[in-house]
Amino acid sequence: MRTILIIGAGKSTSSLMRFLLGKSQNENFKLIIADKNAEVVQRMAKQHSPASALVLDIFNTEEREQAIQSVDLVISMLPARFHIEIAKDCVKYNKNMVTASYVSKEMEALSEEVKQKGLTFMNEIGVDPGIDHMSAMQVIDRIRSKGGKMLLFESFTGGLVAPESDDNLWNYKFTWNPRNVVVAGQGGAAEFIQEGQYKYIPYQRLFRRTEFLQIPKYGRFEGLANRNSLAYRSIYGLEDIPTLYRGTLRRVGFSKAWNVFVQLGMTDDTYTLQDTEQMSYRSFVNSFLPYSPTDSVELKLRLSLKIDQDDLIWDKLVELDLFNSKKKIGIKEATPAQALQKILEDKWTLKPEDKDMIVMYHKFGFELDGEKKQIDSTMVSLGEDQTYTAMAKTVGLPVGIAALKILNGEIKKPGVLRPIHPEVYNPILKALEGFDIRFEETEKEYKGYNPDQLS
């Protein structure tokens, strides 16, 4: 009887457990779920019988090594910074490993040893990174295998609220870590390349430099640039591609309104405000506006950012209760970003019956047999409920599928890997289709950015 150990009983783990348990009898393996929180792990194991629970403090070396050496494969669902200790034990005890996180420098450094030992450490096998890698590489490799030359790759992913649960003016709710949403885009300019020209967008312009995308049945979205597009040139083998652009999806109009927070300074997470425990939402807003005791906070904000009275941005701000003088931030020594997060969580937290949605959009421009063409490939995945969210499914399923295929020796490529190789992405994408995670492709003429060619 083989054993898979899952470390970390977080949000994405439910879908992963459900998938693996569904396979455990036929495929003849046991499942152990480990977490430092006894209550959480026992509840999780109970919900997913017959998985067994293990209370595990990963900073206790003895406990950790004992847990790892007795199993056949380890899935780390911990926050990314904790993977490395697990990874070192997996090297030591010759265990395969799976994570949904970006390959860190420390993980990369294990690469040679992992390869020599014939182990597979599969990383970046969630949704983004994960499904984006696999679905993009499948199309890119298909184009190249026919002799095509890649001209353009644009890729956008968004974690959003499903249309049936979309009931606020922002068309947005938190479907993953709210803090990451509030500080998204900070820490450096977005850099990408379009038809050979490098472009840079600083944080203060990021939310004003969107582009629109249309998905049949789901309508329009807006894409805003991620910071790290150019890193994908080497990962995908697209060193000479003239256009490479990666981004995040929101519903149209989100970014223009979010820019109000950016401009006022409300998303800053680098310093603490004074007296935030007793600070009202209204005072929070006022602290970023000029001092002028005879003018209202509303008027000062409108004037500062030149928001007309009939601009929909205004209704979005009012909907958040931003000018409420009774509601308190209620956090000691909060940064602006923490205070803003508190305000947003009042309104943007998923209700028990709410469903989320993952949307992915790739554009591939290429030249084949003297003709320029473009393939647009889209994927929409809807959540079932608050436990089996689209986020949990699109992260947990590829992790689970990869783990099982590694356990069964169907994937045996050794090394510290991303799922960018056909022997990895083909079977996993195929299996994901069984869970209705599938891409729709349309092929059309490649028009690039030259509006003279636009129909």
Place this chain on the structure above:
Amino acid sequence: MRTILIIGAGKSTSSLMRFLLGKSQNENFKLIIADKNAEVVQRMAKQHSPASALVLDIFNTEEREQAIQSVDLVISMLPARFHIEIAKDCVKYNKNMVTASYVSKEMEALSEEVKQKGLTFMNEIGVDPGIDHMSAMQVIDRIRSKGGKMLLFESFTGGLVAPESDDNLWNYKFTWNPRNVVVAGQGGAAEFIQEGQYKYIPYQRLFRRTEFLQIPKYGRFEGLANRNSLAYRSIYGLEDIPTLYRGTLRRVGFSKAWNVFVQLGMTDDTYTLQDTEQMSYRSFVNSFLPYSPTDSVELKLRLSLKIDQDDLIWDKLVELDLFNSKKKIGIKEATPAQALQKILEDKWTLKPEDKDMIVMYHKFGFELDGEKKQIDSTMVSLGEDQTYTAMAKTVGLPVGIAALKILNGEIKKPGVLRPIHPEVYNPILKALEGFDIRFEETEKEYKGYNPDQLS
């Protein structure tokens, strides 16, 4: 015969040398100027005969200690980060020391030892910090000695071009380190307090939150917030003051145009652009604008920042040759800030005959005998030429005066000091008047920020 050692032959050193040499015969001391650059230090000594030149590498401990132990007082005109090594030697060999830089944590840490040895380490005795401390504390102490209660302290300083040399649309030229001008305001929100309310301005709004100030004979200026106003509460003993605001002065209209650079991301110094050696000024601008090959850089910029065709901002940008496709940045791996600095230096470098100007404006609001009053205190100092600039004079003279008074035992307060004590600022401000560095005061009714009280 006593000896003063000046380490660092930078821009501000000329005025300092001229002042000290003028006193050396009567006051019976010798002057040594030391720098690691032999050519610079020998030229400087020749210009300021009979000062003697010393080629000194401050990282050579033996050389440094030898230089310091043989003199009576050390003036460090080095960049601020280098003072600490000098300071430690001064402690070791019981020498007094003077710098124009902010007291660093390392310098502060020497405080007890310096005090115990009865030494005086005078810091922050240039213009800003320096003359600002002295002129402000003189008025604040005067108000408090009469039993007045401080209600407001606002203080602004600017290094600008003198009216007679003011020949560009920005009304600005570089009168000190251009790099510091380009990156000014970065690294955190400006924080201050107005009538008891804390206010925060993020970098992306800094240049749109100015206030106007008028100086007789010199016209209007605009003030923009410095980052660190609140630190002055403890330094000046103004812990409970309801309004405290420090800022930088520019001519009206500068900030609105500078904001174009901020918004585009041109002042970012945290990452390097691609291919900057061959990049034209026009390409530099274009790299921050959307890719759209059928639209001009000009049109894209106007649209992005909504600049009307008759807006004076536009003429300011054109004056800088920002859209020139022939001129090259010509720097390898330049950051946006370095590239922008190159463009600005073409136009904003002082010509040999140009004169600079230092402007300082303090507002003191206070309540005395049941009446609310305000004192406005202004100082304008004009440069003589490119060597004896207003900047060099207003930094070098207080340094020199302080050094001489310490040498003569007229200032003997021990410790790591700022010039905020009457026994320090009174004689120095008096001496500065002899060089036409003087403040004009006007007293009026205190109106605070309540427009209902405005006449």
